[in-house]
Amino acid sequence: MYEKNGEKYFVVDSHMHYWNAAPDNWVPGAEQYAKGWIECFHAYQSLGPPATHWSIEHFQKYSEDDLMKDVFEDGHVDVAIFQPTDLKEWYKEGFNTTQRNAEMGRKHPGKFIYNTNFDPRDSDAGLDELKRNVAEYGSKGVKLYTAEWNNGSRGYKLSDPGAYRYLEAAQNLGIKNIHVHKGPTIWPLDKDAFDVSDVDHAATDFPELNFIIEHVGLPRIEDFCFMATQEPNVYAGLSVVIGGLMFARPKFFAKVMGELLFWVGEDKMTFGSDYGIWEPKWQVEGFVDWEMPDDPDLSDYPRLNTDGKKKILGLNAAKLYNIDVPAEYQLKDGGTPGAHEVLGGQDADDSHVAAGA
């Protein structure tokens, strides 16, 4: 929890990791990918405040104690949701698997939620594993990395028939939340790898599932937003938006937040630190302090009040995952309504919209 100016914030870190990307875990013959991957992540960390930068050695492999301190003791987080990424083509025991996360997390009851994952290219064996993982770890969500390499294939689409078969199975097993990460090396390479139209199809066809688009579809924020306005079950995962822009590029951060508040709305945005890329402490504190700057260029964007920040930092994710939130952290009297305007609807005040174009 975090308290500032008498306001209490329940913090759900809906996107974080416990990985091992040190050389002892690199697959022989794939070292350049394993090394390139973690160095790429490390470059993202450089966009946070310098005092929070780690050495590459520490970044490759941090300890359980580091995580508990950074996320819970210092980082204000109440509940953290592990988002696994296997990447077993490059990392011998995987990059951060459901199993590795749970082995650690189980020593700290009540602190973690274990999402699992699947890869539709794994056919029947993958379905069996999904079933086992849900039974073993009680997973209510999955993290899908559509660009992951698998036996020579460099990615898949969520709208593939194989993916639908998995989504159906996941739904039957009680999975509610599908976290989707778009990435750069999808097959075939001549298509736009960040294209989110496959999520659009899946979200329409699986209305009972929630689709949380991690990193708001970066670098295709606009495509993500146009899609999200049409799909009531699509959410914006803010990892990278806060970590990558709030400190390094405050004006762009304000604009991206303004766009998300306008198109997606504060009821459908969820905080995620992306730890160990960035520590949650500075992100939570900075976000609570953040106000839309008083700048004519930003004047038509919705404002974000304390209730909105409470929703984004924890209450929205708590709803998605049925996390019990003590009364003192709940919004008073149900909270104030979000400032979200409805896209292209009669509710939108046209003159207001035009003024901001």
Next chain:
Amino acid sequence: MTAPATSRAHAPSPAGLRAALETVRDPELDEPITALGFVASATVSAAGDAQVRLRLPTYFCAPNFAYLMVADAYDAVIALPGVRRAEVVLDGHFASDAINGGVAAQAGFAKSFDGEAVGELHQLRADFLRKAIMAGTDQVCRPLVAAGTDPARLRTLTLGELPPSRPLARLRQRRAELGLPAGDDAVLLIDPATGGPVPADTVPLHLRKARITRVSLDANGSICRGMLQHRYETPAVSQEPEGEEEQ
């Protein structure tokens, strides 16, 4: 007596080489690779052998865009008068070998990534030109709206009625590249997918879409710059997109 053969043109100057590379854009960010800091070095010998090294913010930047930049850089440099040979090399990318080999052999994208790509990148490039046109529309329209131009008037404005500006020149160029109307009598607001006019009741939405497209491009560009700076420990590449300087 026979006429002497036309004497060979002199090798281009370093500035000439640089100017050629300035015409090459990151198709996704719609900015010159020079402004983004992607040109690590560019030299040309007196004999006309040009060598260009490119670099990107990460090892895993999208290979299709990387290919386009390397191929476009090759085309821009080899077209310079006085250049007899051009070598363009992308450093530090997981697909460096496939891209460098493919561009050097003039193989085209599909052949360079044999079995992994089924077509060339024209469609992809066109998609990103449409995004550039939307972002450019915001750049041109914002000052007009700030000065009180209402949506109905915006809709009828033609390019020829607007005062000359760099954003306008750029918007015209992008539209022309895509084969869309770009002359003085063409209207400012068009649907970049069809080239047709924007229906009156959707002008505010069109402008909103233009705006978010620009915000998205600019935010991505800023992340790319930050990561390139970290990766190569280069001094800050200060050139942010026009009018978007950080405080």
